[in-house]
Every structure is written in structure tokens, then in C-alpha cells.
Amino acid sequence: MKAPEEGAPGAPPYQLRWLDRLEPEHAKRYLELYLRVLERDSTVGFAGPFDEATGQNIVRHLDAELRARRAHLLVAEAGERFLFQATCIQSGAPNNRHMATVYRAMVDPSERGQGLMWRTLPAFISKFRELGVDVVTLDVREGSPAEQVWRHMGFKPYGVLPDYARVHGKSYAGVYMYMTTPELVEIVRKRNLL
Numbered sequence: 448m449k450a451p452e453e454g455a456p457g458a459p460p461y462q463l464r465w466l467d468r469l470e471p472e473h474a475k476r477y478l479e480l481y482l483r484v485l486e487r488d489s490t491v492g493f494a495g496p497f498d499e500a501t502g503q504n505i506v507r508h509l510d511a512e513l514r515a516r517r518a519h520l521l522v523a524e525a526g527e528r529f530l531f532q533a534t535c536i537q538s539g540a541p542n543n544r545h546m547a548t549v550y551r552a553m554v555d556p557s558e559r560g561q562g563l564m565w566r567t568l569p570a571f572i573s574k575f576r577e578l579g580v581d582v583v584t585l586d587v588r589e590g591s592p593a594e595q596v597w598r599h600m601g602f603k604p605y606g607v608l609p610d611y612a613r614v615h616g617k618s619y620a621g622v623y624m625y626m627t628t629p630e631l632v633e634i635v636r637k638r639n640l641l
């Protein structure tokens with residue numbers, strides 16, 4: 448059985464969309480979700496909430512990368528809030544264009560544990576196919592819930608980097624993981640999401 452179409456009965460109360468630029472309202476929602484996550488997690492680049500100027504730098508840089516098509520932003524939009532966001536960056540070198548990395552993936556703390564991550568996977572597969580991406584990588588702090596989630600979803604570790612992150616004076620290792628797009632398709636099919 449396939450997942451219900453957006454808007455259909457039983458469909459989740461959000462819409463998954465790829466953004467190719469950040470209009471001011473998107474930038475606002477992006478930063479609001481990022482800050483809600485940083486209130487609770489220190490695993491997405493910052494040890495805690497950032498200030499207004501830092502936030503504006505983040506969205507200015509992201510907008511430029513999106514417009515240049517060097518980055519692609521997937522969001523789950525519910526009214527005026529993003530409940531999920533993640534950036535996909537395709538490798539720029541001709542020899543490596545078949546690879547992309549997913550970073551700054553985050554789910555609103557109030558929406559966690561409801562399978563939202565699974566429901567994003569068909570959208571990722573569409574984007575990977577469009578871009579010709581066959582190998583997907585990501586990196587995550589060792590021992591974090593996110594590491595467990597990615598492993599559970601089928602990502603395989605290919606290396607551990609000591610001193611990957613430094614948070615409040617403590618050093619943490621990072622786990623580098625990958626999955627091929629065909630493997631991702633297989634996993635999503637088994638879950639009846641495609």
C-alpha cells in the first residue's frame with residue numbers, strides 16, 4: 448500500500464517541498480525550526496541557539512547556494528512552520544557528481560518519533576534521480592540519537608573521525624555513513640512508501 452497523497456484523508460498534516468531559494472518567509476521558518484531544535488540538541492553545528500546576526504548569515508549563505516543549485520533544501524511545511532528541513536549538496540567535481548551529502552537534517556522536537564524521517568525518503572529519491580546521484584553520504588556525532596536513526600534506516604558507517612565535534616569543551620567522534628540510491632529505493636519499497 449502506498450502512502451496517501453498529500454491532502455488525501457489519512458495524509459500527514461504537512462507538505463514536503465524542495466525549495467530552490469529562500470523567500471523571506473522561508474528564511475524565517477528555517478531559522479525558527481533551527482532554533483527550536485537547538486533549544487534541545489547540540490548536534491547540528493551549534494552548541495545552543497545562535498544570535499540574530501548568525502542566523503541571518505546562515506540563511507543568506509543557504510539562499511545563495513540554493514539559487515546557484517549547489518544545494519537543495521527539502522522542507523515539511525505545515526502552515527507557517529517547517530516541521531522538517533534538510534539540505535542536500537551534490538559533489539561539484541565531474542568525477543564525483545554521482546555523490547551527494549545530506550546535512551543539517553532536523554525534525555521539530557514536537558514531531559519526533561512519528562516516522563516523519565521515513566516519509567521524507569521518497570522526496571529524496573526523486574531528487575537523487577533528478578540529479579543523477581547514486582551514492583548518498585552523511586556524518587553525525589557518534590553515539591547521538593541521530594546516529595541510531597540513520598543506522599536504523601539503513602545507512603552504513605564507512606569511517607569514524609576522532610575529534611569531529613567540540614561542544615562545551617568536550618571532543619566527540621563523528622561517524623561517516625553512506626547508502627546507495629538503489630539501496631534506499633529498496634528500503635523505501637519494503638516500507639510501502641514508494
Ligand SMILES: CC(C)(COP(=O)(O)OP(=O)(O)OC[C@H]1O[C@@H](n2cnc3c(N)ncnc32)[C@H](O)[C@@H]1OP(=O)(O)O)[C@@H](O)C(=O)NCCC(=O)NCCS
Pocket residue numbers: 484488490491550551552553554555558559560561562563564565585586587591592593595596599600
Ligand atoms: C535525527 C532526527 C532527524 C530523527 O527524527 P525522528 O522524527 O525522531 O525520526 P523518526 O520518528 O522518523 O524515526 C525514524 C526511525 O528511526 C527510529 N529511531 C528513532 N530514534 C531511534 C533511536 N534512538 N535508536 C534507534 N532507532 C531510532 C524510529 O523508531 C523510526 O523507525 P521505525 O519506524 O522502524 O520505528 C531527529 O531526532 C532530530 O531532528 N535530531 C536533532 C537534529 C540532528 O541531530 N540531526 C542529525 C544531523 S545529521
